[in-house]
Amino acid sequence: EEGPGAGQLTAHPTWIVDPLDGTANFVHGLPQVTVSIGLAVGGAPVLGVVYHPPSGEMFTAVKSRGAFLNDQPIHVSGCAGVAAAAIATELAYDRTEAGIACMLRRLGNTLGAGVQAPRILGSTALGLAYVAAGRL
Numbered sequence: 001e002e003g004p005g006a007g008q009l010t011a012h013p014t015w016i017v018d019p020l021d022g023t024a025n026f027v028h029g030l031p032q033v034t035v036s037i038g039l040a041v042g043g044a045p046v047l048g049v050v051y052h053p054p055s056g057e058m059f060t061a062v063k064s065r066g067a068f069l070n071d072q073p074i075h076v077s078g079c080a081g082v083a084a085a086a087i088a089t090e091l092a093y094d095r096t097e098a099g100i101a102c103m104l105r106r107l108g109n110t111l112g113a114g115v116q117a118p119r120i121l122g123s124t125a126l127g128l129a130y131v132a133a134g135r136l
Contacts, residue, residue: 001075009040009043009044011042011043011044012092013039013040013041014039014040014041015037015038015039016036016037016038016039016040017036017037017038018034018035018036018037018125019035019088020034020035021033021035021036021124021125021126022034022121022122022123022125022126023122024122025122025123030122031054031055032121032122032123032126033053033054033126034051034052034053034123034125034126034129035049035050035053036048036049036050036051036125037049037050039055044063045063046062046063047060047061047062047063048060048061050125050126050128050129052126052129056070057070057129058070058071059074059129059132059133061132065135067132068090069129071131072112074132074133074134075132075133075134076082076131076132076134077131077134077135077136078134082114082115082116083114083115083116084116085115085116085117085136086117086118086119086127086135086136087110087115087117087118087119087136088119088120088121088127088130088131088136089106089107089110089118089119089120090097090120090121090122090124090127091120119136
């Protein structure tokens, strides 16, 4: 996630590891934290794992083989519109006046679109895993 060459994928198999997604949650004793591991081959993701230690839930996905929660197949929600949707978003880290204005504008657009249940989890990986499981 950080350091020289971070974010640069090559043709070689590359492991991508975030040992603690949701750092601020962890610091404050909130349970929305995950360990995330991915594998990219040829510059494209082929495998992903998101582990949520507080619940023991392990979300996995392999390209062309589907997604799983604790070895059971999962699927995205069948929700057809935002009026019945729970969605997750994250707040930006840009605390400048312009950054705050942008974040508030995006949040306002989300609320204005009629989303039933906007959520801020504090762990992007957990939010994406919940999308895969049909929770968001």
